[in-house]
Amino acid sequence: DAGVTQSPTHLIKTRGQQVTLRCSPISGHKSVSWYQQVLGQGPQFIFQYYEKEERGRGNFPDRFSARQFPNYSSELNVNALLLGDSALYLCASSLVWRGRTPHEQFFGPGTRLTVL
Amino acid sequence: GNSVTQMEGPVTLSEEAFLTINCTYTATGYPSLFWYVQYPGEGLQLLLKATKADDKGSNKGFEATYRKETTSFHLEKGSVQVSDSAVYFCALQVISSGSARQLTFGSGTQLTVLP
Numbered sequence: 662d663a664g665v666t667q668s669p670t671h672l673i674k675t676r677g678q679q680v681t682l683r684c685s686p687i688s689g690h691k692s693v694s695w696y697q698q699v700l701g702q703g704p705q706f707i708f709q710y711y712e713k714e715e716r717g718r719g720n721f722p723d724r725f726s727a728r729q730f731p732n733y734s735s736e737l738n739v740n741a742l743l744l745g746d747s748a749l750y751l752c753a754s755s756l757v758w759r760g761r762t763p764h765e766q767f768f769g770p771g772t773r774l775t776v777l
Numbered sequence: 778g779n780s781v782t783q784m785e786g787p788v789t790l791s792e793e794a795f796l797t798i799n800c801t802y803t804a805t806g807y808p809s810l811f812w813y814v815q816y817p818g819e820g821l822q823l824l825l826k827a828t829k830a831d832d833k834g835s836n837k838g839f840e841a842t843y844r845k846e847t848t849s850f851h852l853e854k855g856s857v858q859v860s861d862s863a864v865y866f867c868a869l870q871v872i873s874s875g876s877a878r879q880l881t882f883g884s885g886t887q888l889t890v891l892p
Binding site for chain 2: 665666668692694701702703704705706707716717718721737751753755764765766767770771
């Protein structure tokens with residue numbers, strides 16, 4: 662079975678530009694989360710979506726937005742790029758969102774964004 | 778808030794040495810605890826997890842025990858291999874009604890195992 666897929670693998674943009682990153686979850690998974698991993702640090706939570714609704718948002722500016730589509734795939738958009746947005750952007754999917762049992766999040770390989 | 782503090786790296790060991798990577802946490806609520814591993818150029822893979830106090834997670838020779846009294850989840854392996862060279866992340870997840878189920882990660886520990 663295919664794991665979480667992300668596209669593109671690498672991306673180079675200049676300051677002020679806009680970028681869209683894409684994620685396809687594991688088949689049957691309905692929840693998608695986005696994380697930013699700056700070099701040398703642990704991933705930081707950006708968004709979580711379940712059934713096309715935003716279920717949580719981390720401490721990121723409004724330049725960051727996301728959405729989830731009816732097929733559960735997701736896009737992360739970042740406007741007005743800054744040098745500090747250079748990072749590995751990770752997408753993770755999980756089977757469900759609700760309930761009190763923790764559900765494992767499966768990560769994709771990430772999109773490496775470089776802002777010049 | 779929730780936070781995870783990991784032993785600073787990098788850690789360099791010889792093959793077959795004993796490994797310990799320390800992890801402590803603070804959480805509002807009762808967290809589940811995880812260790813993830815990241816190999817060069819790849820995403821994160823779940824290594825092991827524990828969902829309640831005194832649970833021991835184990836996988837591929839790695840072990841970690843959920844210690845509520847010391848708020849710790851230290852990763853151990855009795856005999857490391859060159860193929861264990863990677864970055865290891867400790868993480869927690871707190872489940873509460875209506876809130877996101879995000880993972881909170883530590884800063885990661887780079888492990889290099891020499892032959």
